[in-house]
Amino acid sequence: MTEVEKGPKGLRRGRGARERILGASRELFRDQGINCTGVDQLCTAAGVSKRTLYQHFGGKDELIAEYLRRFDPEVLPELFDRADLTPRQKLLALFDEHVPLCPFIGAAVELRDPDHPARAFARDYKHAFTARLVETARDAGAADPERLGEQLALLLDGASARSRVLDADAFVTAAAVARVLVDGALPPVSEPAELRSVS
Amino acid sequence: MTEVEKGPKGLRRGRGARERILGASRELFRDQGINCTGVDQLCTAAGVSKRTLYQHFGGKDELIAEYLRRFDPEVLPELFDRADLTPRQKLLALFDEHVPLCPFIGAAVELRDPDHPARAFARDYKHAFTARLVETARDAGAADPERLGEQLALLLDGASARSRVLDADAFVTAAAVARVLVDGALPPVSEPAELRSVS
DNA sequence: CGTTACATGCACCGATCGGTGTACTTGACA
DNA sequence: TGTCAAGTACACCGATCGGTGCATGTAACG
Numbered sequence: 001m002t003e004v005e006k007g008p009k010g011l012r013r014g015r016g017a018r019e020r021i022l023g024a025s026r027e028l029f030r031d032q033g034i035n036c037t038g039v040d041q042l043c044t045a046a047g048v049s050k051r052t053l054y055q056h057f058g059g060k061d062e063l064i065a066e067y068l069r070r071f072d073p074e075v076l077p078e079l080f081d082r083a084d085l086t087p088r089q090k091l092l093a094l095f096d097e098h099v100p101l102c103p104f105i106g107a108a109v110e111l112r113d114p115d116h117p118a119r120a121f122a123r124d125y126k127h128a129f130t131a132r133l134v135e136t137a138r139d140a141g142a143a144d145p146e147r148l149g150e151q152l153a154l155l156l157d158g159a160s161a162r163s164r165v166l167d168a169d170a171f172v173t174a175a176a177v178a179r180v181l182v183d184g185a186l187p188p189v190s191e192p193a194e195l196r197s198v199s
Numbered sequence: 200m201t202e203v204e205k206g207p208k209g210l211r212r213g214r215g216a217r218e219r220i221l222g223a224s225r226e227l228f229r230d231q232g233i234n235c236t237g238v239d240q241l242c243t244a245a246g247v248s249k250r251t252l253y254q255h256f257g258g259k260d261e262l263i264a265e266y267l268r269r270f271d272p273e274v275l276p277e278l279f280d281r282a283d284l285t286p287r288q289k290l291l292a293l294f295d296e297h298v299p300l301c302p303f304i305g306a307a308v309e310l311r312d313p314d315h316p317a318r319a320f321a322r323d324y325k326h327a328f329t330a331r332l333v334e335t336a337r338d339a340g341a342a343d344p345e346r347l348g349e350q351l352a353l354l355l356d357g358a359s360a361r362s363r364v365l366d367a368d369a370f371v372t373a374a375a376v377a378r379v380l381v382d383g384a385l386p387p388v389s390e391p392a393e394l395r396s397v398s
Numbered sequence: 399c400g401t402t403a404c405a406t407g408c409a410c411c412g413a414t415c416g417g418t419g420t421a422c423t424t425g426a427c428a
Numbered sequence: 429t430g431t432c433a434a435g436t437a438c439a440c441c442g443a444t445c446g447g448t449g450c451a452t453g454t455a456a457c458g
Contacts, residue, residue: 036311108363112235122364158357165321
């Protein structure tokens, strides 16, 4: 999958194994699930020897934990930091990208151990993400930002989970609900006739 | 877990193994997941020999398929067939029971094989369930029953999935959204001051 | 009775999986 | 050039898992 990385000075052969492993983990864990992805397959995909993987990560559980930890500062900013969108547009644009099943929900389903470190990461991420939504809802002038943020987060999780089973796109339905909620939460008409993606 | 069943005429020792196996499957698959539940553990919980399990079901995959097939005629009727509730109340009461993660979504996450028979059952069940919601929404006089039914189904899946990760109860949030959607979909005021569960 | 269908108990198999030991190679840097 | 850290190649281990063979037991029914 991922080619050998090229460092700042020419190509280093096997260096940067850690990042390649994590990259392969993201792809394979997303496509096949965590339990269904073996360490050997992971090594092959990353172009890394098995020994190297165990030198970087103490075991598969630690790799899973790191795989989940890496999600924190990535997904959101691209959308939330865009200056060309109003807060209201940001809240609605969340439903335009049809993302795969939330990795944390997937991990919570696949990992039996309730004390697995991944569980804590999952909760933390969900809280942080929801907080971001609440903040944006507040910027948009929502009457009850906490409420709206929690509701939109729920819709996103629902859409990604339901899409796993149904061919019909649950994100379209979720977007419609989101529009209803957002319209209801922003008291008067905050921005008349603003640019809105064609439904 | 389950004691030896007592048939109509006294206690039969091991008879009724098939149902005991399916009962244990429901419990263990729900609590531990499918992949994390071994056949041996399943047999122990059901009080059944391993050989018997393989005589009733060709293999674990067939057992999983049958486990999922059994969901069809069970969950819904209790609520949908109640005569003491108006259609509108039925739609809202769906969110009162905080069910665990939808077994079909769980299965879709855990089973890698896209051709696994479980996938088809999952789609069929989701469609049937949504159809039931649509029908009830139509009975309630919804302006766009298809739309409302699909939206409520999405909310239920979202609540069950999100509850898997968060301690905070997503069903409360989902119920609030459902109320907004239902109120918005039933044009005038269908039933003024009807009995409503305390929020 | 005896028959028959269902269930048991237990040993066992092959495959897979997570993880390790060890000796070897390679690239960067001084 | 020599050193050292990072990575490689490959064999190997123990545990687990899905699944099977086979001899035995037992409840129900005629």
